[in-house]
Amino acid sequence: MFQTPLFAQILACAGFACTGLTLARPALARLAAIAVARPAADGPHGAAAAPRSPLVVTRGPDALAFEIPAAEVLDFDVFVELGLLGKLGKFRVGSFELSSGVEPFQAGLPPAGIVTAALASEPVASFAPVPRAGWMRGRARGRYLGFVLDHTIETRVLPQAWPRFVHRDTAAGSACRRRELRYGDRDGVNSLWYRSDTHCKGCERREHFVDASLFSPAGHCRRCRRSAHRxxxxxxxxxxxTGAVDMLSAVFLCRAMVAEGRDELTFPLLDKDTIWELGVKRAGRQRIETSAGTFTCRAIVLSPRAAEGEPRGGKAQFKGLFGIHGTLSIWVEEASGIPVRIEGTVPVGPLDLVVSLELRSTESP
Ligand SMILES: [Zn+2]
Ligand SMILES: [Zn+2]
Known part of the structure; x- marks a missing residue:
């Protein structure tokens, strides 16, 4: 049987994976037309309403920029396959949503790098140049063998030097944890700031105490899954x-690579406070069928290696991108880079567990 924490990890990873790769308007529109009924784009006078433009995120003079689509939602089904080629069965265990948006940004709000989802979303007068912030979010939700997963990763890109990127990784459900990564130009130095949470160890707060029992006096809870204790x-x-990005931004960067017709790309990847060098290559062409339609896709191959001077081996094993140690395959729509299918193989005891994410629907303006 599966051990639930590992399974959770797999799903979470799958979530990351799924954050796979994505971009490009015309192809996205094609995908959207296939997958969902979209509202008419014409304004009240018959003129086409200008869709809100994507946010272009630059990474330095010689580095490939990427785009954050102004309003995009990609929905995936998450499946677990048992046995070689799923011969023992394929089960839907959850969903993954990859979304993004662009909003006006008010300097000074929120304070000191604390970014909330409640940033102003009202349209603003078009004649005033308003700085804009972009966000990307991946949320994996699932339930299997009594284990509940609700895992969100989010990156906000702000029109300021520090922090320019705020990346959050939040797991709720049966296992709680939070991580936060901020990076950008801090006083002229390209810098990273990272923190994670942990179960509280022996504070004085009485609400963290557990009752006395026959064998022990009342004392601080030693271990639990309550988020209030973290x-x-x-x-x-x-x-x-320069040019380093977090995992979610990397997904959109890979998408830009495919949309630009580049065959490969190498860039520094930030996982917690470790730096990896991620090589990304575009491989063979294949038709992929999902419930959203049939797409001409390119396979994407990821090869991470420890950046110079970073720890290697042992605990430093690469698992940040998808959390899984197995192989990983991603197929993206050829013209747009939108991820259509993501598949990871994970050995669990004597079984090969295959987690796959398949595009179910897309929405865009
Ligand atoms: Zn405590
Ligand atoms: Zn506790």
């Missing part, structure tokens, strides 16, 4: 190379 650890900071 506290932030001290943040860590370091310098990072």
């Amino acid at each position: 506290v932030w650890k001290a943040p860590r900071t370091r310098t990072i190379p």
